[in-house]
Amino acid sequence: MQIKRKLVLPGEEVAAPEEYLVEQGAYLDGVFRASVLGRAVYDPKAHTAVVEPIRGDNYPHNGDIVYCVVTSKGVRALSARCFAKESKNGVEDLKYPVTAYIPPQLVDGRVGVGDYIRAKVVSSHGPPFTLSIRGPSFGVIRAICPRCGSAMRRRGGQLVCPNCGAVDARKIAVGFYV
Amino acid sequence: MKQPPVPLLVEGKRADGRAPDQMREVKIEVGVVSNADGSAMVSYGNTVAVAAVYGPREMHPRHLSLPDRAVMRVRYHMAPFSTKDERKSPTPSRREIEISKVLREALEPAIFLEQFPRSRIDVFIEIVQADGSTRVASLTAASLALADAGIPMRDLVIGVSVGLINGVVVLDLNGLEDNYGEGDMPIGYMPNLGRFVLLQLDGAWTREQFAEALKLAIKGAEYVYGKAREALKAKYFEVAEEVAK
Numbered sequence: 001m002q003i004k005r006k007l008v009l010p011g012e013e014v015a016a017p018e019e020y021l022v023e024q025g026a027y028l029d030g031v032f033r034a035s036v037l038g039r040a041v042y043d044p045k046a047h048t049a050v051v052e053p054i055r056g057d058n059y060p061h062n063g064d065i066v067y068c069v070v071t072s073k074g075v076r077a078l079s080a081r082c083f084a085k086e087s088k089n090g091v092e093d094l095k096y097p098v099t100a101y102i103p104p105q106l107v108d109g110r111v112g113v114g115d116y117i118r119a120k121v122v123s124s125h126g127p128p129f130t131l132s133i134r135g136p137s138f139g140v141i142r143a144i145c146p147r148c149g150s151a152m153r154r155r156g157g158q159l160v161c162p163n164c165g166a167v168d169a170r171k172i173a174v175g176f177y178v
Numbered sequence: 179m180k181q182p183p184v185p186l187l188v189e190g191k192r193a194d195g196r197a198p199d200q201m202r203e204v205k206i207e208v209g210v211v212s213n214a215d216g217s218a219m220v221s222y223g224n225t226v227a228v229a230a231v232y233g234p235r236e237m238h239p240r241h242l243s244l245p246d247r248a249v250m251r252v253r254y255h256m257a258p259f260s261t262k263d264e265r266k267s268p269t270p271s272r273r274e275i276e277i278s279k280v281l282r283e284a285l286e287p288a289i290f291l292e293q294f295p296r297s298r299i300d301v302f303i304e305i306v307q308a309d310g311s312t313r314v315a316s317l318t319a320a321s322l323a324l325a326d327a328g329i330p331m332r333d334l335v336i337g338v339s340v341g342l343i344n345g346v347v348v349l350d351l352n353g354l355e356d357n358y359g360e361g362d363m364p365i366g367y368m369p370n371l372g373r374f375v376l377l378q379l380d381g382a383w384t385r386e387q388f389a390e391a392l393k394l395a396i397k398g399a400e401y402v403y404g405k406a407r408e409a410l411k412a413k414y415f416e417v418a419e420e421v422a423k
Contacts, residue, residue: 005420007411007414007417007418009325009334009406009407009410010325010330010331010332010333010334011331011332011333011334011368011369011370011371012370013370025330027290027332029332029371033332033333033370033371035290035330035331035332036325036328036329036330036331037325037326037328037410037414039417039420053328054328054414054417055216055326055327055328056328057234057294057327057328057329057330058215058328059234059235059294059297061293095215095235096233096234096235096236098235098236099236124295125245125295125296126243126245126248126294126295126296126297127236127237127296127297
């Protein structure tokens with residue numbers, strides 16, 4: 001069976017709930033209706049459909065992976081400013097940067113002020129978003145030397161400043177450090 | 179009562195030659211403001227409204243944010259050169275502030291604001307040329323701009339106005355009919371859901387006239403919705419072609 005597609009506008013009927021389960025980009029109001037302008041893609045075999053938005057809202061949501069810069073470090077949390085997020089098409093800039101914080105229980109290692117981090121949004125209550133850098137692929141992707149402000153290089157398990165020679169440790173995002 | 183400079187309705191024809199149930203020429207274009215996240219230009223005859231949407235974005239000042247949904251801010255403004263007679267003061271007037279509030283309240287039920295807590299969505303509407311029915315043209319433009327910005331919505335909101343001239347219910351009032359008509363009813367309608375989101379009324383209407391006006395408004399809204407659909411398809415022509423294959 002062939003996968004069917006159609007262009008839908010917000011409010012247009014996507015499918016009947018008896019026939020398809022629409023997993024994304026739609027809401028149930030008797031029938032599934034599109035909530036965004038996008039392409040409805042139907043899988044007749046699995047009886048599922050999705051509405052892929054043509055233009056996303058370019059805003060972080062719960063579960064998204066974001067890139068941020070740590071702006072301050074407090075006793076209760078780290079503050080950060082997010083400027084990009086990962087999407088299907090790679091990393092895209094957020095048109096409007098958003099503030100976020102990382103509570104200590106979700107930090108799981110050392111992070112310095114000025115560091116660039118890869119983190120996951122774990123809150124659904126909007127800005128300031130709660131982020132988590134738990135897990136091997138989350139953490140610092142570019143560390144800043146606490147002494148001179150240069151970008152630090154990885155050497156073995158440590159980070160070394162090529163400018164002043166300072167040595168420090170960070171919770172590195174494995175495979176993402178630049 | 180003020181006397182119109184020309185008769186508004188003669189033998190079933192209006193001053194501009196339209197039938198009572200006829201809309202003016204409707205032109206819709208989407209994506210007209212490149213700096214905005216979403217934008218649209220809607221013209222009902224000589225009335226031209228441009229809407230631009232920015233957001234969702236973080237709410238500043240933060241104490242104005244709402245914990246469970248986004249705050250929507252709508253600014254309706256008439257350009258100083260938009261009117262026929264004297265220059266309109268660019269200062270927001272009482273009328274503009276009121277229309278901004280009315281439009282916000284008409285758009286809010288159509289948007290999934292609860293998906294963006296503590297955030298804001300800004301809608302700026304500029305009337306470039308005014309010839310009656312500016313608030314309904316603005317409503318259509320704003321809803322298309324929101325859809326163009328990728329903001330999740332329950333349905334598009336289409337605005338149409340209905341009026342009363344010499345006891346006859348007419349669709350889509352122009353400036354002359356707006357000023358000299360007996361009644362005026364701007365309506366916001368969600369065509370797919372069949373729900374009204376805006377209904378204002380002035381003048382004295384009978385129950386029958388009111389029912390007829392609603393029917394006429396739905397007919398007008400469905401016509402405008404068809405045009406809006408075409409405009410969005412034209413903007414996303416490549417996507418439309420791709421899904422047609």
